Amino acid sequence: MSPQPRDQSIAVVIIDDEALVRQGLTLILEAAPDLTVVGAGDGTEALDLVRDCRPQVVLLDIRMPQVDGLTVLRELSALPDPPHVIMLTTFDMDDYVRTALDLGAAGYLLKDTDPEQLPQYVHTAAGGGVVLAPMPARRMREAVREGGTDHEAVARIAQLTEREREVLVRLAHGDSNTEISRQLLLSVGTVKDHVSAILAKLSVSGRVPAALLAERAGILRTETTR
Structure with missing residues (x-):
């Protein structure tokens, strides 16, 4: 099967306050033949990037120093045609998970998620699916089951x-x-x-x-x- 043309690929925007993280995620996603990173920036640039680039999926860091991810998620959710948003974090925090999901996030991943799995998570979100990585999903479900x-x-x-x-x-x-x-x-x-x-x-x-x-x-x- 031939690769999907780039103009038919899933458009992704990456929002993280660390340039190295943005670059690393871009390299991982751009290696997939049907994913294209159309923009990357920090929380202060997020709304403009999404409005200008119109991505299907946004990878959004939950903790940023100037404008935090939950604030950005609220802004994106209020757009007329909001993208699917996957929250990213270094820490597995149940309160943040619940808040992000209540605000309409498509799911939640740790930043140390297996790079080989990340493109599939993006595909799942773009298709309207629920994205819960094994570790945060397990801990969140344990809390639910208490x-x-x-x-x-x-x-x-x-x-x-x-x-x-x-x-x-x-x-x-x-x-x-x-x-x-x-x-x-x-x-x-x-x-x-x-x-x-x-x-x-x-x-x-x-x-x-x-x-x-x-x-x-x-x-x-x-x-x-x-």
């Missing part, structure tokens, strides 16, 4: 049909609509309809809150033990 299964979450999940539940499980594992359609033998349009119905029934604003609700209800643990 009080056992959330019975309010169980009641909300009970509103779903069996097919919607299957779609939710795949969504919570980070699969895009296209990947879900292949796995469940459904059209992409049907998957989109199911996702819309799931978000409405669960009264959540997006895929990440839906995934966390599924975790709180215990259905991901149930699926992995079947």
